[in-house]
Amino acid sequence: MAIRFVLLVNKQGQTRLAQYYEQLTIDERRALEGEIVRKCLARTENQCSFVEHRNYKVVYRRYASLFFLIGVDSEENELAILEFIHCVVETMDRYFGNVCELDIMYHLEKAHFILEEMVMNGCIVETNKSNILGPIQLMDKSF
């Protein structure tokens, strides 16, 4: 399993979206999120976008006030994950239109649906934006 978690955290360290592909208790998640965010916030912009934490490699990227973090195992291609983050944001941007933090908060389930289409079982399964958004937009219409 390659991707172990996807996290969206703002620069105050508040979690905006969390999806884990392995089993952790609420307390473990809380601790993990706190530690990782602290690490990432401490880094400067020209340092690597990768941080090792415990057994994870965390790839992160900042968009405005939001950090997107993806925890992966050691076999993963960090640079590709970095671009995958961008692909996620682009997809959200296409769906929400100029996506901002509040869009994700109001429509948390939609953000999750997008992620569900893109990552399954910890694998990147889809990056084609029409394939990702098609079913979600259909569902919106049916509502």
Next chain:
Amino acid sequence: MSFTTMEQLKTIGRELAMGSQGVWGSSKEFLELVKTIGEAKSKAEEERIVLAEIESLKRRIQEPDVPRKKMKEYIMRLVYVEMLGHDASFGYIHAVKMTHDDNLLLKRSGYLAVTLFLNEDHDLIILIINTIQKDLKSDNYLVCCAALTAVCRLINEETIPAVLPQIVELLNHQKELVRKKAVMALHRFFQRSPSTVSHLFPAFQERLCDRDPSVMSAVLCALYDMILVNVKPFKHLVASLVSILKQAVEHRLPKSYDYHRTPAPFVQIKLLKILALLGTGDKAASENMFNVLGDILKRSDSTSNIGNAILYECVRTLTSIYTNPRLLQNAAEITAKFLKSDNHNLKYMGIDALGRLIKITPECAENHQLAVIDCLEDPDDTLKRKTLDLLYKMTKANNVEVIVERMVEYIRNISDNHYKTEISSRVIELAERYAPSNQWFIQTMNQVFEIAGDLVPQKVAHDLMRLIAEGAGEEDEDADSHLRSSAVQAYLQILKEPKLPSILLQVISWVLGEYGIADGSHSAEFIIGKLCDIVATRPGDDKLKGYVVSAITKICAFEKAAGQTVDLIPECVSFIEELYASHSTDLQQRIYEFHAVLKLDRDTIASILPMDASCEDIEVDKDLSFLNSFVESALANGSRPYLSDNERRGMGAMTTLASNNDAGTSSLLRFQPYEKPSIPEPAAALVTASHYSQDAIDQHDIYSSTITVSTSSRAPESSSNDGTRLKLEGVQKKWGRPTYTPEAQVPKNPINISDSVKVSSSAAGKEASSRNSSAPPYTERKQPSQEISAEKKKLAASLFGSKAGETKAKPAAKLQQNGTSKKAPAKPTSPPAPAPAPPPADLLDLSDSLPQIPSVDPVDQLADLISVDSSAATSTTSLVEQVLDAGKVATKGPSPQASLQKDSVSRQVGVTPSGGTNPDLFKDLFG
């Protein structure tokens, strides 16, 4: 601030444009909640909001007849509660119920919540299986997909059979989306329980040729995991996979799979990973791949991140499969490019790629010496650690000293225990494998102990003690005793430091006890005083006390055996007195033994606690034959013969009462230690006593009991060692490298290096080579090198220079001096040429510029804004105008028009435009 004004304007527009009913069905109440969470300024405030929310939800979710849409909202609020770190289990059942809903959005939201809340072993899952089964049969393919998505999260090994047949059927569904998700569900089953889907390999392969590329790429995910487990059944796929990769590279997949004009990069990368597995050690398979790999190297765009990601993956593949010199040459060029880049991410990838390349062509490291050193000295911790990984991979006998020194220096400066443990274990491993001399080894181990302390496994301490005791394992007693006395010197130095870890103190205590007075340079009183000091630093540490008592016992015994009397100093007496009443029976036993031993006569003492006999074998007479005469005379005097346990039990019924006193009780309470009190008599039995007690200490920890301390007989297979760190200056002096400290207070026993340098038996049998390398006496004084580049060159030479066998040791040693004595080796003092801290070209972060508001002329924006608002709602127009009058409008994204429009349509909260709100919430993620 014009920026804030803009935000306020947007907010007002939003408020006006939306009624109380949200576009996507969210109520004002929900939006209000999200808004407050979004605006919380601290964790504590967020906590308060969530706790209040939990209370209100607990109440309201129970109410009868909650409308379905309302319920969905409650469930999303539960998701928030858990996401923010609180337990929402009181509402799980409602999420489960929601999965039954007929409405697709509600159903999918229910599934989503359930997958977020429950792990696959949760009791509630059983309630969902039925729903999933039903949904898998649905005519609406979106319902099918929702169920399949849930299957991937909720089905465990036991429930697989309940859904497997249906999912296999769905592999042929007419909708590609369903086929894709069915493949992923089976992938999940493979992860959970490979045997359940092993009969489906042909079906997977069939899907690999699916007419839809997205199904094909899902199959790749599954294939990768399957091949990882077992390559064989998939070897025949090489040709097909190569052809798929070729098509992707040649841009024959639909344009919608492009990412930034790169054709299907994630598919390419997945395929490269699979090919790497298939081509490992398989020449024929690899030859099939060379063409397409060459193609990728040619076509990939090295100016974009994604292009570089593919190139990097290609390098990985090339270093895994059967080698092709030409392509490997290309891989080396790419790696070089990465390393030379100013971008830290690329450097990182470059270091990683280099680590893979040197496994095949070790020489290529030399071309990148300076780049590697730059990375090593970079302030970026990630890069530095990655470089240490690389160095670890390229450690050899000729550079072990420099590399280990770097690692030690690194762990000295970090506080993260996880990495301290990991890197110190690497240091230990390297030191064991490549140590040039015993002294270096002991010194290194001491440093590790000092830094990583109790994170180091106990075994390492035992191995270190054994190494000191056994010396080189040769017949050269002089060298051994020299090694020991230098160890004693070093430890006496170390003791001057505050706050040493327990494990190091244990080693010190043992060494002082065993060898403290061996060379006659220290008096027994002095050593005992030191030992008492050790205890004083860690009053609560019983295990340590055990070591100290045993050490004192040994010293007193040695003294007495030598015909001297020992006057215990007052601290020692009070320390001992205390132990008589210790809560620890182990300590009590030790102290009583101590007393017993002291009362014995000189000869007996000498035979039970001989000098430096910790490595002698102890002959254990299991039959206790020395008691034979005693037994015989007892029998002759009418005692009953001994009956074994079993015999006694056999006759138990009859003799119960009669034998109660002896046999009965003893069978109940027989614990071995009781047998010992027979000590006083024979000397031989006693030999073991002290050793036993040593063992007893160690029973606290797992490894110990055999290896321990004084004990004699262990086979010296591995001379691993560890040490806590030494005060370096002192150590160096004592270790006989007078060079480091200018004063060169040459140790009392000037160390003859060639004598003392002995390869530990475990040092991988490298005796010959290590001896050579350490032969040049360390006489050079370190010249404080002024220019860094020179220092760097030296470092490079010592890391990479693989020529000149004898000269090697020198630069290494020198560097070590630099490093250790200065502690902070001249770091990023900006070397002139190689430019280590380059202004980072940041390819990555689009948004970096965002925080500083794009400098667009506000006035230019006005026109846009007006047009937006007039088209949106009449009332907003006037508002906009008001703001216009005020003359300040700032812009947010590049297209304020679009975003404002969207804002007004889709975000409908009453966010009060007070300055206190969180403006970040509205900021477009893309600048």
